[in-house]
Amino acid sequence: MKRKDFLQMAGMGLGSLALPRLPFGTRMIDPSEALQGGMDVAAKKQLADAALNAARSAGATYADVRIGRYLNQFVTTRENRVQNIANTESFGVGIRVIANGSWGFAATNDVTPDGMAKTAAKAVAVAKANSKIIDEPVQLAPQKGYGEVSWKTPIVKNTFEVPLKEKIDLLLTANGIAMSGGASFINSAILAIDEQKYFASTDGSYIDQDIHRLYPNFNVTKIDKASGKFQTRRSLSSPVGMGYEYLTCGPENKVQGIVTRYKDRYDILEDVKNATADVAQKITAKSVEAGKYDLVLDPSHLWLTIHESVAHPTELDRVLGYEANFAGTSFLSMDKLKSNNFHYGSKLMNIHADKLQAGSLGAVGYDDEGVKCGEWELVKDGVLVNFQAIRDQAHILGLPHSQGCCYSQSWSDVQFQRMPNVSLMPGKERLSVDDIIKDVKKGIYIVGDGSFSIDQQRYNFQFGGQMFYEIQDGKIVGMLKDVAYQAINQEFWNSLVAVADERDYRMGGAFNDGKGQPQQANAVSHGAATARFNGVNVINTARKLG
Amino acid sequence: MSIYNKEQAQKLLQKVLAFSKADECEVSLGGSESGNIRYARNSVSTAGEIGQLRLAVSSSYGKKTGTATIDEFDDASLEKVVRRSEELAQLAPENPEHMPLLGPQTFADSITYVQATADITPDTRAEAVGKSIKVSKDAKLQAAGYLENTNSFEAIANSKGLFAYNKSTDVIFTITTRNEEGTGSGYAARGFNDVTKLDTYSATKVATTKATGSIGAKAIEPGKYTVILEPVAVAYMLENMFFGLDARNADEGRSFMSKPGGGNRLGEQLMDSKVSIYSDPFNAELPSSTWNREGQPLDKRAWIENGVVKNLSYSRYWAQKKNVDPVPGPGNIIMAGGTESIEDMIKSTEKGVLVSRLWYIRMVDPQTLLLTGLTRDGTFYIENGEIKFPVKNFRFNESPVIMLNNVESLGRPERSISVESYRSYLVPPMKVRDFTFSSLSDAV
Numbered sequence: 006m007k008r009k010d011f012l013q014m015a016g017m018g019l020g021s022l023a024l025p026r027l028p029f030g031t032r033m034i035d036p037s038e039a040l041q042g043g044m045d046v047a048a049k050k051q052l053a054d055a056a057l058n059a060a061r062s063a064g065a066t067y068a069d070v071r072i073g074r075y076l077n078q079f080v081t082t083r084e085n086r087v088q089n090i091a092n093t094e095s096f097g098v099g100i101r102v103i104a105n106g107s108w109g110f111a112a113t114n115d116v117t118p119d120g121m122a123k124t125a126a127k128a129v130a131v132a133k134a135n136s137k138i139i140d141e142p143v144q145l146a147p148q149k150g151y152g153e154v155s156w157k158t159p160i161v162k163n164t165f166e167v168p169l170k171e172k173i174d175l176l177l178t179a180n181g182i183a184m185s186g187g188a189s190f191i192n193s194a195i196l197a198i199d200e201q202k203y204f205a206s207t208d209g210s211y212i213d214q215d216i217h218r219l220y221p222n223f224n225v226t227k228i229d230k231a232s233g234k235f236q237t238r239r240s241l242s243s244p245v246g247m248g249y250e251y252l253t254c255g256p257e258n259k260v261q262g263i264v265t266r267y268k269d270r271y272d273i274l275e276d277v278k279n280a281t282a283d284v285a286q287k288i289t290a291k292s293v294e295a296g297k298y299d300l301v302l303d304p305s306h307l308w309l310t311i312h313e314s315v316a317h318p319t320e321l322d323r324v325l326g327y328e329a330n331f332a333g334t335s336f337l338s339m340d341k342l343k344s345n346n347f348h349y350g351s352k353l354m355n356i357h358a359d360k361l362q363a364g365s366l367g368a369v370g371y372d373d374e375g376v377k378c379g380e381w382e383l384v385k386d387g388v389l390v391n392f393q394a395i396r397d398q399a400h401i402l403g404l405p406h407s408q409g410c411c412y413s414q415s416w417s418d419v420q421f422q423r424m425p426n427v428s429l430m431p432g433k434e435r436l437s438v439d440d441i442i443k444d445v446k447k448g449i450y451i452v453g454d455g456s457f458s459i460d461q462q463r464y465n466f467q468f469g470g471q472m473f474y475e476i477q478d479g480k481i482v483g484m485l486k487d488v489a490y491q492a493i494n495q496e497f498w499n500s501l502v503a504v505a506d507e508r509d510y511r512m513g514g515a516f517n518d519g520k521g522q523p524q525q526a527n528a529v530s531h532g533a534a535t536a537r538f539n540g541v542n543v544i545n546t547a548r549k550l551g
Numbered sequence: 552m553s554i555y556n557k558e559q560a561q562k563l564l565q566k567v568l569a570f571s572k573a574d575e576c577e578v579s580l581g582g583s584e585s586g587n588i589r590y591a592r593n594s595v596s597t598a599g600e601i602g603q604l605r606l607a608v609s610s611s612y613g614k615k616t617g618t619a620t621i622d623e624f625d626d627a628s629l630e631k632v633v634r635r636s637e638e639l640a641q642l643a644p645e646n647p648e649h650m651p652l653l654g655p656q657t658f659a660d661s662i663t664y665v666q667a668t669a670d671i672t673p674d675t676r677a678e679a680v681g682k683s684i685k686v687s688k689d690a691k692l693q694a695a696g697y698l699e700n701t702n703s704f705e706a707i708a709n710s711k712g713l714f715a716y717n718k719s720t721d722v723i724f725t726i727t728t729r730n731e732e733g734t735g736s737g738y739a740a741r742g743f744n745d746v747t748k749l750d751t752y753s754a755t756k757v758a759t760t761k762a763t764g765s766i767g768a769k770a771i772e773p774g775k776y777t778v779i780l781e782p783v784a785v786a787y788m789l790e791n792m793f794f795g796l797d798a799r800n801a802d803e804g805r806s807f808m809s810k811p812g813g814g815n816r817l818g819e820q821l822m823d824s825k826v827s828i829y830s831d832p833f834n835a836e837l838p839s840s841t842w843n844r845e846g847q848p849l850d851k852r853a854w855i856e857n858g859v860v861k862n863l864s865y866s867r868y869w870a871q872k873k874n875v876d877p878v879p880g881p882g883n884i885i886m887a888g889g890t891e892s893i894e895d896m897i898k899s900t901e902k903g904v905l906v907s908r909l910w911y912i913r914m915v916d917p918q919t920l921l922l923t924g925l926t927r928d929g930t931f932y933i934e935n936g937e938i939k940f941p942v943k944n945f946r947f948n949e950s951p952v953i954m955l956n957n958v959e960s961l962g963r964p965e966r967s968i969s970v971e972s973y974r975s976y977l978v979p980p981m982k983v984r985d986f987t988f989s990s991l992s993d994a995v
Contacts (some may be wrong), residue, residue: 110599228804233811329695330727465992522697548919
């Protein structure tokens, strides 16, 4: 995941007339334009058919067309002022073909019959040029056409319909709570995405989808002037596949404990108050003593560990070597899968992949190559049982059809294998977070995600967090700082000794998981209940500069 | 047409400015044509081509600014985009950090454009990749690589009479080769403005030599080692520091450039005296535009000189607040080097580790710039002036600021790409002592 890029994108065009650096093919719009429907479905079908016919007559044996309208809204603030409001729209078409057994792709923002024909011909020319240097033709898993179908994220309140002023007021109120509570700085933002995607293929599918995502967040900073040290505490919100209703939070959505965490909904004003107190406590917290600890990981933290250590290594393109030059390969292999005896983790490790879960970032009706989405097991009772595949990979797993994991970040990028939601199933026995903590003699309870790094085959990882609470003899005794844990993937998952039951199951996620060349972002959620891992190596990260 | 020449761009921008009724108006026009080809397992996987042209207009009334963009260029559309930016400006909250636009500036012509790169076709790309795949097959290895070329231009003009234009070309090639058993891996990355300098054959040779040489890696204990970092590893290690050369963050107390008690570290000796870092738009190996998006001219400028912090960037707002001259951020980053070759560095090393590349670098602590990440694609143990054997990869926890206090020697700078950011830097190989490896990884 490329958080750096995400933060740069979120903070674009700060405080000056400097024109924002927009993603390719993106234009700034008036907020009201986002609410206009865009091109109607009949017109899209007509244009898509023109492209499919042009591709066929240029020699394509398969073609798909994605006409996409991608709407973004960013509101970013700091302390008492708005830094930036950006409303963007990106509209265009991407055409992917197979010709002479090879893939070709071309894209344009000229969404006219002429633009379609030219772009289809260009995609076929690219495929033909490449066919001279391929060894094996593309094998595409069969896919029946669905005819004309549609799917929408089941939102309650469209974020784009909420007046800008309401969003600005909410963020500035949150900022005010932090500043009056003693914070030195606060940055906050609301990011909203609406992907209006139309897919058509020579298989006979015409799929119209409208997908919504939202991410409200903040970062509170406190500086201790005397020592020159500073600490930050980020919001415990998640990016979600929901509308603005995410910000309407009732008592049933709050998980009480040493710090309040959130399930399905989010209370930004309460969390910012807590964060302001937490950041002050972090300054004076005890620096951790390096050594082995039992870790109790909250879902607001564990989602990222699952993302890096399970979701990425089970991507079939990584296993096969297609990502070797960038994101990397995987410590998993076809042999390990086929053995049906590769003990990834303890018996409590049950990992599901899905593209359906309500409120998740990965939820869609159909993927970006026209495959209806579903759910499947990746790890069952600790044993590796499956990977994630798309149409041109299904035959490698011996599957009769794709698992529906194909995604492209925009019309201008080619679609490829991206992870679905990948989640740790809650424990089957009734077990609360307090039950887990009370059995720990020497441990650390970690809430919120922080620094993250993992090698290119996903063996060795290191994670930080937002809050670290020291556990001694079954009780939380105070806050720690300078904590990071390092582990070897398979050892870590085999040290899983407890998972809370479904009452504690919550999702976290990433708006901007990076993969591919050119690099593309994917939004994905990961669910978990609080889990305990025994005997994990914790390092102290404090250093001194000259 | 996605690429305008200077006269065409100026004419269009003037036409747009003529529609403006706001207090201030700034217009930018940018276009690009790019193509890419990606391959893995010695065969092409995906490839594509894309072209685009876009116009953005920012209008201001007092301290209120609105921006609108468009990709249609008839007169009615041009007027519409100006009106829309004006409407958005009226609706926008006041920005207390708003700065008035700059008037006319003098910009030198850059050296960022090379016609040969602009002339690349899908067939040229396929041919270059074909050569790379052949080297890999001959070495009985699996190649995964990526080649991308871009031809682009950017122009800005404003209602105070400023106009700037730049066009540039770029080609990037990265290659990883691995053996079938997955026990050896090698990498090479090349980036140029001029495609005639790109030799996919020799770059792939470097990757295959590293891959073969890294087979049979042994585990050695993590700990503090003298390391020799190849230029690409240096680029990964230092870029987080380059991003942080900003006065505002430092003055606000939230950067490694902050001084305890307040203020920043300008003028302080922060690193070894062998360290000098600067930017220069006219560097022949790594040229940059001669202006930035605010219309400020970019000149040669020292950031770190002989280990002393010489400059931090000051936005125009922050400069005014601090009563100093604005300092635009760097357009490129160059670190001065020495004359030693990597072979010389190995010869003078009693015990150490040669690092070909680093990976997955993340900030652990921004106040000390402590980073974590791993070695990748060829790590070798050195003893008594010789490479003895390949070693397993390490995770490191190290701050580039601490590392640059421990420099033993520097070699000749090379243009190097970090694919964490897709930015290129001109940096030397370096030998540093006491580099902290914290654990081992089985990753190859």
